[in-house]
Amino acid sequence: MLRRQTKDIRWLGLAVYRMDGSRDNDNLAAYECYFVMNKKLSPYEMLRTHDSGDAPYQAHFVPEDVRKICVELAPSTYLDVGCNRGQLIAAVKKGLNNRAVCVGVEMNAFAAKDAEQVCDRVYSSTFDAAIGGLKADYPGGFDVISFADVLEHTYDPWEAMVLAKELISERGKCVFQIPNMGHRSIIGGLLSNRFDYALMGLLDVTHIRFFTPGSFEDACQQAGYKIMRKVQIMEENPQPVLSAFSTLISGSEDVKNFLRILGVTQINLPLLAMWQICYVCEPL
Numbered sequence: 241m242l243r244r245q246t247k248d249i250r251w252l253g254l255a256v257y258r259m260d261g262s263r264d265n266d267n268l269a270a271y272e273c274y275f276v277m278n279k280k281l282s283p284y285e286m287l288r289t290h291d292s293g294d295a296p297y298q299a300h301f302v303p304e305d306v307r308k309i310c311v312e313l314a315p316s317t318y319l320d321v322g323c324n325r326g327q328l329i330a331a332v333k334k335g336l337n338n339r340a341v342c343v344g345v346e347m348n349a350f351a352a353k354d355a356e357q358v359c360d361r362v363y364s365s366t367f368d369a370a371i372g373g374l375k376a377d378y379p380g381g382f383d384v385i386s387f388a389d390v391l392e393h394t395y396d397p398w399e400a401m402v403l404a405k406e407l408i409s410e411r412g413k414c415v416f417q418i419p420n421m422g423h424r425s426i427i428g429g430l431l432s433n434r435f436d437y438a439l440m441g442l443l444d445v446t447h448i449r450f451f452t453p454g455s456f457e458d459a460c461q462q463a464g465y466k467i468m469r470k471v472q473i474m475e476e477n478p479q480p481v482l483s484a485f486s487t488l489i490s491g492s493e494d495v496k497n498f499l500r501i502l503g504v505t506q507i508n509l510p511l512l513a514m515w516q517i518c519y520v521c522e523p524l
Contacts, residue, residue, distance in 0.1 A: 255304040283437045286445040302331045305471050305518045306388040306417050311335035313413060313520075315383030318342045319374070321367050321400070322390035326355030333358065343378070345370045367394075371403055381409035387416045389516070392447045401463035405523045414465065417518040419444075422452040422511040424481070442515070453517050454508075460521055469520040478513035485509055 255263060281289065310318065310332045316339070320329050323344030333342050344359045345367050346352040352364035361377070363370035385404050391397035404414055419442045426442060429435055437445040451459070453470075460467055475481065486509060489495055499507070 255302055255307075281439060283445050286437065286439045289439060290446055302328050303388045303417055303518075305473060306386055306415055307331045307335065309415055309469075309471065309518065309520060310384050310386055313384050313415075315340050315412075317378060317380070317382045317384075317409065319345070319378075319382040319385045319407065321345045321385065321387050321404070322347075322393065323351075323355050323359065323362065324348070325351045326358040326362070328386070328388055329355070330358040340383075343374070343382070345374075367400055368403060371406065374407055378407070381407050381412055383409050383412045385412065385414045387414070389417050389419065391416065392418060392444075392449050392451065395448060397449050398459055398463060401459065401465070405464060408523060412522070413468065414521045415518065416456070416460075416521065417516055418451050418456050419447070419516050420452060420511065420514045421450045422508070423514060424485075424512040427512070453511065453514070456517075456519070460519065464524045465521040466524050467519055467521050471518040471520075472510065472514050473516040473518065474510070475513045475515065478510070481513050482509050485512060 307328060310328075314336065318329070318332060318336075318340045320326075320332075320342070321344075323329055323346045326344055329342045329344055333340065341360050342358075344352070344355050344362045346355055346362060346364060347366045349364050352362050355362045363373060385407060387400070387404070391400060394400055401414075401416075408414065421442065423442055435443070437443050437447075439445065457467060485507075489499070489507065
């Protein structure tokens with residue numbers, strides 16, 4: 241749920257930014273109304289909205305934890321894969337006082353055109369098609385490469401992770417943020433015979449690959465990365481929910497038997513209240 245009194249849209253770890261890289265809290269209520277009004281769109285209509293580029297988050301929402309991490313890493317060269325209209329790059333550039341060369345890759349030609357206003361260069365193509373040009377144009381590689389809520393939209397995220405290593409500088413790192421499919425809303429939906437796509441969120445209609453933190457950490461290892469840091473994007477007040485689950489599980493043999501029937505051998509309780517997780521990785 242979006243809460244007007246919060247500065248960040250915590251269920252997605254997002255904040256609202258202007259294209260000059262500054263925070264924009266004034267229009268949060270307008271975006272809240274947008275999602276309420278469009279909650280009942282069919283998947284077909286949702287996909288048309290994505291294709292049109294008219295959804296406000298496509299121009300203004302920034303994954304706040306990714307922004308903070310990228311600024312903290314202080315890169316001299318920064319690549320954002322799936323940069324959309326360049327809103328994350330604009331926010332990172334401002335945080336770095338415009339000291340970094342910032343490059344984007346965006347397959348949507350209309351979004352890529354807008355991104356040219358804030359990026360030093362934009363490759364309007366898929367990531368795999370841009371690899372050759374990126375290696376030739378930036379032979380020293382990039383100090384930071386971000387995939388901010390991008391891999392779940394790609395057919396082969398595992399290949400993208402491997403390819404990214406070819407572009408990392410000697411001191412470089414990759415920042416991956418993914419949605420958590422172990423969240424209680426997903427589990428509850430499955431137990432209720434529902435898997436309903438949405439315009440935005442864990443079941444964004446454009447998601448085609450799905451991860452839990454455990455499965456993504458396996459993917460990192462298989463792709464040849466060492467995880468240096470994890471940042472969990474939790475529900476706004478997760479403790480009451482987690483305490484209730486803990487009490488229920490520990491106090492009921494029926495619940496324990498039910499979980500055994502499902503094949504559950506161990507429960508990671510924080511996972512149930514985690515919207516997303518962000519990883520900072522470097523090549524092995």
